[in-house]
Amino acid sequence: MNTTIMLFLVQDGITNGAIxxxxxxxxxxxxxxxxxxxxxxxxxxxxxxxxxxSLAAGQMPGTAKLALALGIGAFAFDLFVAxxxxxxxxxxxxxxxxxxxxxxxxxxxxxxxxxxxxxxxCIALSLVIVAMIGLYLYRIAFxxxxxxxxxxxxxxxxxxxxxxxxxxxxxFGAEGQRGPAVLSGAFTAGALRFTGQSITVYAIxxxxxxxxxxxxxxxxxxxxxxxxxxxxxxxxxxGIRTTxxxxxxxxxxxxxxxxxxxxxxxxxxxxxxxxxxxxLKGFVAAIIGGLVSYPLTAVAALVVGIxxxxxxxYASNYKEVIVFMLLIPVLLLRSLAAPAVEEEKD
Amino acid sequence: MQSRxxxxxxxxxxxxxxxxxxxxxxxxxxxxxxxxxxxxxMGLVLLTGVGGLTSFGQAAFVGxxxxxxxxxxxxxxxxxxxxxxxxxxxxGSLAVLLGLITVRLSGHYLPLGTIxxxxxxxxxFSKLEFLGRNDGISAIPPLSIGTFKMLSAGSIYYAIWIAxxxxxxxxxxxxxxxxxxxxxxxxxxxxxxxxxxxxTPSAKLLVFIHAAVLAGLSGWLYAHFQRAVNPTxxxxxxxxxxxxxxxxxxxxxxxxxxxxxxxVVILKExxxxxxxxxxxxxxxxxxxVFGIMLVALLxxxxxxxxxxxxxxxxxxxxxxxxDTSLKLEHRARAPAETGVLLQVEKARKQFGGVVAxxxxxxxxxxxxxxxxxxxxGAGKSTTFNLITGVLSATSGSISVLGKKVDNAPPQExxxxxxxxxxxxxxxxxxxxxxxxxxxxxxxxxHSGPISSMLRLDRADEAKLLAEAARQIERVGLTEQMHQLxxxxxxxxxxxxxxxxxxxxxxxxxxxxxxxAGLRHMEKQRLAALLRELRDGGMSVLLVEHDMGxxxxxADRIVVLDFGTKIAExxxxxxxxxxxxxxxxxxxxx
Numbered sequence: 001m002n003t004t005i006m007l008f009l010v011q012d013g014i015t016n017g018a019i020x021x022x023x024x025x026x027x028x029x030x031x032x033x034x035x036x037x038x039x040x041x042x043x044x045x046x047x048x049x050x051x052x053x054s055l056a057a058g059q060m061p062g063t064a065k066l067a068l069a070l071g072i073g074a075f076a077f078d079l080f081v082a083x084x085x086x087x088x089x090x091x092x093x094x095x096x097x098x099x100x101x102x103x104x105x106x107x108x109x110x111x112x113x114x115x116x117x118x119x120x121x122c123i124a125l126s127l128v129i130v131a132m133i134g135l136y137l138y139r140i141a142f143x144x145x146x147x148x149x150x151x152x153x154x155x156x157x158x159x160x161x162x163x164x165x166x167x168x169x170x171x172f173g174a175e176g177q178r179g180p181a182v183l184s185g186a187f188t189a190g191a192l193r194f195t196g197q198s199i200t201v202y203a204i205x206x207x208x209x210x211x212x213x214x215x216x217x218x219x220x221x222x223x224x225x226x227x228x229x230x231x232x233x234x235x236x237x238x239g240i241r242t243t244x245x246x247x248x249x250x251x252x253x254x255x256x257x258x259x260x261x262x263x264x265x266x267x268x269x270x271x272x273x274x275x276x277x278x279x280l281k282g283f284v285a286a287i288i289g290g291l292v293s294y295p296l297t298a299v300a301a302l303v304v305g306i307x308x309x310x311x312x313x314y315a316s317n318y319k320e321v322i323v324f325m326l327l328i329p330v331l332l333l334r335s336l337a338a339p340a341v342e343e344e345k346d
Numbered sequence: 347m348q349s350r351x352x353x354x355x356x357x358x359x360x361x362x363x364x365x366x367x368x369x370x371x372x373x374x375x376x377x378x379x380x381x382x383x384x385x386x387x388m389g390l391v392l393l394t395g396v397g398g399l400t401s402f403g404q405a406a407f408v409g410x411x412x413x414x415x416x417x418x419x420x421x422x423x424x425x426x427x428x429x430x431x432x433x434x435x436x437x438g439s440l441a442v443l444l445g446l447i448t449v450r451l452s453g454h455y456l457p458l459g460t461i462x463x464x465x466x467x468x469x470x471f472s473k474l475e476f477l478g479r480n481d482g483i484s485a486i487p488p489l490s491i492g493t494f495k496m497l498s499a500g501s502i503y504y505a506i507w508i509a510x511x512x513x514x515x516x517x518x519x520x521x522x523x524x525x526x527x528x529x530x531x532x533x534x535x536x537x538x539x540x541x542x543x544x545x546t547p548s549a550k551l552l553v554f555i556h557a558a559v560l561a562g563l564s565g566w567l568y569a570h571f572q573r574a575v576n577p578t579x580x581x582x583x584x585x586x587x588x589x590x591x592x593x594x595x596x597x598x599x600x601x602x603x604x605x606x607x608x609x610v611v612i613l614k615e616x617x618x619x620x621x622x623x624x625x626x627x628x629x630x631x632x633x634x635v636f637g638i639m640l641v642a643l644l645x646x647x648x649x650x651x652x653x654x655x656x657x658x659x660x661x662x663x664x665x666x667x668x669d670t671s672l673k674l675e676h677r678a679r680a681p682a683e684t685g686v687l688l689q690v691e692k693a694r695k696q697f698g699g700v701v702a703x704x705x706x707x708x709x710x711x712x713x714x715x716x717x718x719x720x721x722x723g724a725g726k727s728t729t730f731n732l733i734t735g736v737l738s739a740t741s742g743s744i745s746v747l748g749k750k751v752d753n754a755p756p757q758e759x760x761x762x763x764x765x766x767x768x769x770x771x772x773x774x775x776x777x778x779x780x781x782x783x784x785x786x787x788x789x790x791x792h793s794g795p796i797s798s799m800l801r802l803d804r805a806d807e808a809k810l811l812a813e814a815a816r817q818i819e820r821v822g823l824t825e826q827m828h829q830l831x832x833x834x835x836x837x838x839x840x841x842x843x844x845x846x847x848x849x850x851x852x853x854x855x856x857x858x859x860x861x862a863g864l865r866h867m868e869k870q871r872l873a874a875l876l877r878e879l880r881d882g883g884m885s886v887l888l889v890e891h892d893m894g895x896x897x898x899x900a901d902r903i904v905v906l907d908f909g910t911k912i913a914e915x916x917x918x919x920x921x922x923x924x925x926x927x928x929x930x931x932x933x934x935x
Contacts, residue, residue: 163637166630324466
């Protein structure tokens, strides 16, 4: 084996692995707080990526309209739930958060899209749009089901994934898109060439892991989220609004998803349905990390990325088989190491 | 269990449908598809709804069934009827392989694990040369009987629906049996089931295989219905679809699988054929609407549609009492169950740095009621868990009838004649009292899954239920025999647990706070029952906080405090022991 090829594959693997790590972190976060296995995570990726690419190409992305539509839906849900105790402040607050905000963003997008805004503006708009979609989705699809079993939440998650994927086709068409690099330029170190884009990927992944760690370790909201993850009822009794925790989790997950999308769309062409597979690889990392440990998930994601890079070089036909089968020995080890003692309460 | 009449009516209706004049041939195709999906969903009902094991990988087992027959009939020219057992065998044995890896996983690893191998297998199907890669295999021969070839959707219709109805019957039979009760106990956790001798990993593997074989059957039928196979219908998306068929229908109900299949298949069809008329020109509108309707359906009926539908037809519980004149064989006994039954010698249990049980020694003699008392956190329940094998001791030894049983699993302990109740009631709430109690007699029955499916277990089953009914009568809950255990008051549920423990035919009964939640009269009745059991030759070891109850009942009392034994003796001496008073009141009297 050639050392240059090996180094090159490792580098490629680490870049992909960093993205999987981000997605894995988001999945762990959402699952821990809301018990939702977030299959639509992949759609957050494609929505972020394709919104960004559309904006950069001077097109109007349909996702901005979706955000407003979902916002109106969320507002309706809020009104319906509070119908017996409606008071002005609540209505106004919900109206601003769910209707006015996406309307402003939509107006902004409409006015800016045609002028091909600079990269930074495109990124900011894409992130805000997808973040709102994530937030409203939680309100509409998952919050009413928060008390049900993991299985029901999972199926709902599949339903949301299907709907979002269909909408993705509607918004972005069947053709793939690529976006402009977030950071252009490159330098070489020995045989390896580092592009600005790959450096951005590393930097942002590390920054996010550190930020999440600080968030959960030091802030009150972070601690509230952890408390909700451990025991919903207990957290409620201690005065933590569990719906708020769910909203924060979804907000973070959609931002992380969109960001991952924006980071990879300059490297690979993305289609409206590419997200599912990318999200699933994040899953593989999350499962290896046991759905609880952030550092372990990050390390596992790097392994997944590297294994993928090597298998696409040596056995490209079996790339996916190898990546997903990677789980089997891990699961085997886990089940041998820790026979489950905990009792299920559904 | 339910009567067979509705099933017979259903079968007749299904048989008559193709003969109704004017039924469009297309409806028959839809019904075929419903039947195929229902078979897979039925397996998932047992696996996920009843057994609590969520699998996304069922589509892969459909693929195993379909590809097995496709390869064998096209490349080797075997008859489809010959490949039927082979298809089932392939799905079943691969289920053993995958099951051994996955079913031991707890909680959320399991569904995620099944997604992973489901996807992996899908890619394998589409890459392997001898499976025709992405193109698959075509020109599969049709099913035929003599010269009659099942070429049309109408002719294979009967093959499919006979398979569906037979599978549903076999599956309901299985659930209504000794093995079925063990399976139904799985979802609520394994500790209670294991305490009565159920080997839970095997029970899980069993439902896993059952579901895989049903999926394989569906795949075999699919291959001969479509007469061509390719990887698409066996991918992750289908695996997910089967699961939500089961959930939409009502994941705990065999017929919910059939209902769910009908709803999903018809809904998809309607959306595909009518939506383009309303919203022309757009590609995947039906997926969007389908996804939204799925979420809406779950929000309206999170338990699925079958239970919702059934609530309009309140079920008449058959109030028949089992024939209690039938005698069940006794548990296989040691030659003499006398002298020291249980000897705990310096038992110690550490959780990290916490010493929950600190070198505790005591014994229980034959025909004796021993009480284990102590303030909260004294290590009483941990001691119980050490004796019954739920936890293994850090050091020290536990012997039964003079034989060391250190670290034996719960299933072995119960075989020695030690049965227990739990501090936190562990009954299956959606099973009747009778069925719950019958789990206690699990080891005294012999019928396996196959004989249960074929109803060859009825003699054995009648004896088990008779024994359960006798024990329910003994504890005074005859009135509640056919009620769901979850509907009883907490105190009554504790009594049900005692009846279940008595079904073991034990020599030593371990009761963890049996009197908690009981009223005064009920406590007196319980005390009388326990005395009667002792006089009949049984020993009792109980943990209890009600001092009045303990002092009047126990022959001997062992007092624990912070994991350490501080006193042992008759009730009279314990009452005046200064150490005990100090532990309870904080000051020396």
